[in-house]
Amino acid sequence: MELFDAGAAYDAVLEHNYMFHREIYEDVAHLLSHRQEPFTILDLGCGTARYMAQTLRNCTVTAYDGFDLSESALREARNNLAHLNCPVTLHHGDMLGGLTATTHKREVIFSGFAQHHLSWENKAAFFEHAHRVLHDDGMLLLVDAAREPDEDRDTFLDAYYRRIKTEWKALTPEAQDEVCCHMREYDFPETALDIHALAARAGFAGRREVNQFHRHHTWSFTKTP
């Protein structure tokens, strides 16, 4: 089950910027604009790619590959990405499976608010394969929610639930509860420290916390410091 499949709740979240997409994707755009050369990009857990599609407007992309479990989100992604002047391939399937099967090197690997769905072991495999697939001068950009250093999963979920209840006013109480139930079942956020440790173990020598909005982080990882 993927709650955000239906799109309505997540669309409202994006519309009202509850997860700071506006600020986060500004940072992503800024980082991508520094790349001198045209680049290929893998977008793991792309969803509708609504924000990524806008972010890539000012970039020279030579190939975009998106992976997602939701067919309906991919249908929307196809429309959102139609302006890209390059091959766009949307894969319906598991992002780790897709990444594991990728043999061509890419300059940019991106994942937004999706990696927390993976188990600890699969997050480790995600970093290992991202390291293998990245060009030597490539960049892994990861956006995700993370637990505070002293938070266990239940404490994180309780705090997130309180925030949804008090701030996500555009969602009905039922929709708020549905989001929370979904999170209790499917979300396994790590701490920022653990994310950095997994990246280091996979061989990423460059590890940077780009920004943090509430519990939402943006990290960049590179092969060289």
Ligand SMILES: C[S@@+](CC[C@H](N)C(=O)[O-])C[C@H]1O[C@@H](n2cnc3c(N)ncnc32)[C@H](O)[C@@H]1O
């Ligand atoms: C919260 S949405 C994020 C969408 C978009 N990347 C963003 O930044 O707004 C998470 C997406 O990850 C997808 N997803 C979750 N687990 C996945 C997996 N194992 N493989 C591929 N996609 C997955 C969901 O279908 C959903 O579209």
